[in-house]
Amino acid sequence: MDWIALRGRDKYYRLAKRLGVPSRAYFKLAQLNNKYGFLVRGSKVVDLGSSPGGWLSYELERVGQMGRVVAVDVDNIRVTSHGNLVFIQKDIFDLDPQELLGALGGRADVLLSDLAPRFTGIRSVDIARHYDLASRALGLSSQTLDSRGWFVIKLYMSPDVKEFVGMLRRRFENVKLEKPSSSRPSSSEVYAVCHKVRD
Numbered sequence: 520m521d522w523i524a525l526r527g528r529d530k531y532y533r534l535a536k537r538l539g540v541p542s543r544a545y546f547k548l549a550q551l552n553n554k555y556g557f558l559v560r561g562s563k564v565v566d567l568g569s570s571p572g573g574w575l576s577y578e579l580e581r582v583g584q585m586g587r588v589v590a591v592d593v594d595n596i597r598v599t600s601h602g603n604l605v606f607i608q609k610d611i612f613d614l615d616p617q618e619l620l621g622a623l624g625g626r627a628d629v630l631l632s633d634l635a636p637r638f639t640g641i642r643s644v645d646i647a648r649h650y651d652l653a654s655r656a657l658g659l660s661s662q663t664l665d666s667r668g669w670f671v672i673k674l675y676m677s678p679d680v681k682e683f684v685g686m687l688r689r690r691f692e693n694v695k696l697e698k699p700s701s702s703r704p705s706s707s708e709v710y711a712v713c714h715k716v717r718d
């Protein structure tokens with residue numbers, strides 16, 4: 520990592536500490552939402568891969584008391600309990616979409632996935648595991664997302680990602696790839712912001 524990337528990481532890391540949010544990921548979602556405005560007061564949100572809770576903190580701020588967030592992760596979250604938050608500690612491959620719909624009280628306006636596998640350092644293995652998680656998130660979106668809803672997912676640049684983005688374009692009317700400035704330049708992560716399910 521070069522010194523510019525290091526300095527960038529320190530800035531958002533320090534800011535997260537200062538604001539008392541669980542991770543610097545908070546700022547990535549904030550930057551995406553500032554551009555697209557998918558999280559609003561009253562939104563019904565599903566957050567896949569929610570631990571420790573950077574995104575979750577931001578979502579709860581945005582949706583307010585009228586909204587609802589259903590968060591899922593195998594690991595625990597570091598976010599204080601809110602009346603409008605349901606946390607399901609579970610592997611997403613064991614998750615029944617009906618459980619999400621029941622906890623949400625209807626279809627989701629926004630489905631977010633920041634899922635990432637535990638990295639082994641073996642690129643082909645890590646990419647394959649992430650692809651499985653991303654495919655599962657996309658599958659869950661087809662069963663739980665409102666047709667006018669938003670699907671936002673973290674992807675890692677790889678030859679397979681092109682194929683995955685192709686699937687997103689077939690599923691959604693609008694698909695944009697974004698790299699927020701709070702994401703380390705040295706990271707291959709990008710975010711696909713997708714809107715409106717095709718008929």
Ligand SMILES: C[S@@+](CC[C@H](N)C(=O)[O-])C[C@H]1O[C@@H](n2cnc3c(N)ncnc32)[C@H](O)[C@@H]1O
Pocket residue numbers: 541542544545567568569570571572573574575591592593594609610611612633634635636637652
């Ligand atoms: C990059 S972290 C998420 C960071 C989080 N969004 C935040 O803002 O603090 C990725 C998360 O995906 C979760 N994860 C990975 N595989 C999973 C699975 N099969 N089921 C549920 N969660 C999983 C990990 O436990 C990890 O917490």
